[in-house]
Amino acid sequence: MAQKGKKYAVGIDLGGTKIAVGMVDEAGHILSQARRPTGAEEGYRAVIGRMADAIRAVAEDSAVSLSEVSSIGVGVPGTPDFSDGTVIFAPNIGWRDVPLGRLLREEFGLPVYVDYDTNAAALGEYMVGAGKGARVLLFVTVGTGVGAGIVFAGKLFRGATGIAGEIGHMVMDKDGPPCTCGNIGCLQMFSKGPALADRAAQAIEGEEGSRSTVLRELLRAQGGGLTGEMVIKAAREGDPIARKVFEEGVLYLGLGIANAVSLLNPDVVVVGGGIAKAGDLLFKSLVKTVKERAYPMAAECVDIRLSMNSEEAAIVGAAMLEATWEPLKP
Ligand SMILES: [Zn+2]
Incomplete structure (x- = not known):
């Protein structure tokens, strides 16, 4: 204390x-x-x-x-x-x-x-943010990686040795792409910003790549490589390739959160990080996936929210x- x-x-x-x-x-x-x-x-x-x-x-x-x-x-x-x-x-x-x-x-x-940082942010979301007062809060952040923090009865749940919350390394596909952790098919390889950028870059080189106007324009204007933010921006502006890539990333994120909801039975899930900037484009399909794919009785009572002021929450936490x-x- x-x-x-x-x-x-x-x-x-x-x-x-x-x-x-x-x-x-x-x-x-x-x-x-x-x-x-x-x-x-x-x-x-x-x-x-x-x-x-x-x-x-x-x-x-x-x-x-x-x-x-x-x-x-x-x-x-x-x-x-x-x-x-x-x-x-x-x-x-x-x-x-x-x-x-x-x-x-x-x-x-x-x-x-x-x-x-994910633990501090989770605690802050619980104290003053979108997860204020939750009984069991699952905070998930998606940016350059995918991480989570769990607050249970006002305290961080850390696991036996402090590693709890590695939601980004839950295996979503037994044959999936290799992850930085050495495993394959980890959630973050489908949903983190750099993974979205990689898949979008491949897609615009492919057969249907010419349909991607906004993304190609952003890429030309920026002069460098694609980023997750650019994919989100293009998806928001209706670019069909960016939208497809983003939606797939959100689908896997939703499945990962659904699994965690079935396991932990949280009353509140807060999603933060760069992906939260996608707003409605993210939120509706994410909620739909979690509600449809988590165990029904756990899905029923979970409230999914976007982080409102993640920097403030991180400091307070x-x-x-x-x-x-x-x-x-x-
Ligand atoms: Zn991994």
């Missing part, structure tokens, strides 16, 4: 492109926020330096002294060591065995809690890590 008499916590969302930091009070209100570019190419010390700078900025802006702060919580895009806050591996930012927890502790003399922290038994 939070240290006695200390009413505030700092929450940090460390992303591939930006660091978002907030000073958060006990009720989950953000008093002040700051953003810095991640700039991972400059090395981890520079990144952590910018993080420290943003922590001082939010303390100053909110007129909260660091002596009133109970802890610092960080959601990271990789695998943390829960015992000391080391980031074991975060490929998106090129980190391996980075002593994030120790460096922030040394800098500020405060307890530091480092968790998966990170700040709340201390309050719900339960050390895993080694």
Whole structure:
């Protein structure tokens, strides 16, 4: 629990492109926020330096002294060591065995809690976001990967060793495409942004590729390769190839969530990440698939929602890590 008499916590969302930091009070209100570019190419010390700078900025802006702060919580895009806050591996930012927890502790003399960004976001969605007050919340995020966090009775469900929530690696096809984890047919290989981009790129090279006008135009204008965002944008604008690729990605995502709904019986599922920007195009078919394909009695009582303010949720969730922290038994 939070240290006695200390009413505030700092929450940090460390992303591939930006660091978002907030000073958060006990009720989950953000008093002040700051953003810095991640700039991972400059090395981890520079990144952590910018993080420290943003922590001082939010303390100053909110007129909260660091002596009133109970802890610092960080959601990271990789695998943390829960015992000391080391980031074991975060490929998106090129980190391996980075002593994030120790460096922030040394800098500020405060307890530091480092968790998966999906866990922090799930907790934030439960505290202040679209999953507020759920009995069992399944938070699913789809961007450069597919991940999930589970909040059960107000606490993160971490599994036996902290790995729970790897929904992106549920096997959806025994003969499917190879995944970065070494397995084949994992959900994320059908639904993550880069997978949509790869399949769209193949499709516009194929027989029916000439039907894809918006996507080809976007590709020409951008000059580089396709991205998941471009596929979503083209699908929204009615490009038939982009729409087909996107719909298939959403179908698999829906099947994966349906499986998780049958297993966990959540009352709320919140979907966030880049794919949430697809809005209605995503939402209707996703809900339809989950409702049709989850076990009927579990499907009946689940409410599926899109994340409303995912950055705010990520900051608040990170700040709340201390309050719900339960050390895993080694
Ligand atoms: Zn996998």
